[in-house]
Amino acid sequence: MSQNTLAEFVEATATKFGIPGVAVGVWVNGQEMYACYGVTSVDNPLPVDRDTMFVLGSVTKTFTATALMCLVAQGRVDLDAPVRRYVPELRLAEEQTAASITVMNLLNHTGGLGLGFIADTGEGDDALARYVAQLPELELIGPPGARASYSQAGFNLIGRIIEKVTGLTYERAVASLLFEPLGLEHSFYPASDVLSRRFAVGHNPGEDGALAVARLRKRWRGDNPGGGLESSAADLLRWARFHLGDGRTESGEEVMPAEMLQRMKEPTVELRGSSLGDAFGIAWFLRDVDGVRTVGHGGSTNGQFAELLLVPERDFAVVSLSNAGPNGIPFNQAVVQWALEHHVGVVDRDPQPIPHDAAWAREVVGDYDMDSMYVTIAGDGTGLTLEVDIKPEIRAAAVTELPPGYAPAAIGRLPGDGDEYIITEGGMKGQRGFFTRDEHGVVVGVDLAGRVATRVA
Structure with missing residues (x-):
């Protein structure tokens, strides 16, 4: 070449x-x-x-x-x-x-x-x-x-x-x-x-x-x-x-x-x-x-x-x-x-997501905390989005400009164990992660780019 x-x-x-x-x-x-x-x-x-x-x-x-x-x-x-x-x-x-x-x-x-x-x-x-x-x-x-x-x-x-x-x-x-x-x-x-x-x-x-x-x-x-x-x-x-x-x-x-x-x-x-x-x-x-x-x-x-x-x-x-x-x-x-x-x-x-599952979507929707950042999983009944940003209070306290966050982008569920996902659009397109559950099967965390965020009650 x-x-x-x-x-x-x-x-x-x-x-x-x-x-x-x-x-x-x-x-x-x-x-x-x-x-x-x-x-x-x-x-x-x-x-x-x-x-x-x-x-x-x-x-x-x-x-x-x-x-x-x-x-x-x-x-x-x-x-x-x-x-x-x-x-x-x-x-x-x-x-x-x-x-x-x-x-x-x-x-x-x-x-x-x-x-x-x-x-x-x-x-x-x-x-x-x-x-x-x-x-x-x-x-x-x-x-x-x-x-x-x-x-x-x-x-x-x-x-x-x-x-x-x-x-x-x-x-x-x-x-x-x-x-x-x-x-x-x-x-x-x-x-x-x-x-x-x-x-x-x-x-x-x-x-x-x-x-x-x-x-x-x-x-x-x-x-x-x-x-x-x-x-x-x-x-x-x-x-x-x-x-x-x-x-x-x-x-x-x-x-x-x-x-x-x-x-x-x-x-x-x-x-x-x-x-x-x-x-x-x-x-x-x-x-x-x-x-x-x-x-x-x-x-x-x-x-x-x-x-x-x-x-x-x-x-x-x-x-x-x-x-x-x-x-x-x-x-x-x-x-x-x-x-x-x-x-x-x-x-x-990139692996291809499987069709939308409304019940699974309801289980994962929520806010997740990662040190100075937050991750938000939101749904409108037809799909899910993932948003990442620095926490507002940290932006407010910063004396210099901080990097912008990533706007909500569509995610899809991947085949396999059922709790893995892929981002399908935006600046993080292709990034994959998974949701973690406690001993009762409740989603308690989300992994993104190798980093874990804990679900906010």
Whole structure:
């Protein structure tokens, strides 16, 4: 497949979804291909290129986890050790959880921690320490090891482990362990490093539907381990090639033993009813698509979206970056699906919902609480919709603009055990989840994108 064909598809898809600027990279048959389209900002436009930096959101977690695994390989961290071995000051809402949660629980989201909270802990070198000091406020969803539930807070805590073990700030440690040896020259956390280079800004639609620049570009330093890295399509493709390789740099320097790198891509806990994956590895989502194992992670921030997918057995990788909501996610998904089909011969299709069941709909309708956000399932007798937004009281208290929520979008019930669903329209189209029930069969929670929300009585 030629570079021109890729470029034509990317331009047509970006135009279809109304994205101001995108950057796409593909590694296939031992070669790199790039397709960039549009501008960094509608207010101050510069052409997007392969080195333009986007905020990666949760794709950052793959860097945080890899940095920690470097410390594991050096014998400085034990995956099965309690987190308190490295962060003895850790306190949580329940002492038993704080005492028993392990490093691996954080890496594969089985710590029983809620998603996270919105907290500006400053831009000083103590930002992560101050974030960890607020963890007693975090909702706990269950005992460590009981189930997987995606947690931003857990990865911020991993960042604090890295600081305590290395004696460096999290950002300096990751740069020393990964960026510098791998030659990632367009990957930074601090705004001072980003602002002197070409970077994208996010966009969201206003009340009139026109896209406007998102003024909160990314969240605070205390959230850096879970979502604060800025990087480019070229650097992310180099990052993907490292994870497809043997743990060495292009010059032969060992960053991590090959078996440790491979361990990150092996299942640690199964996931149910998720479009993100069938299992967690170490940070990575693992998913079988058309009989082929894929390894990936996505990320979203205020109007910026990232998707990174690897197919190890085919030595293939694709990265897609976009700078507008709510269509950044479906744009990235369309690019990944197209690249899989045209370069690997793998077809990724969404499962089809079954006809509407009014009795089931009545059981699941309601409000669900997820830390700083809410999920609302509503029905009109003919179908169901799902809405996600930041809680009104948190928006009211915010001193800066927060990302918009997702408007109500239709969902359909999936065949199988009867409590799985798929979103069939809007910016979250294709996302899957499931409802959980108590011992009496009453719906008490909903999972969305690997995160659990508890039903509000």
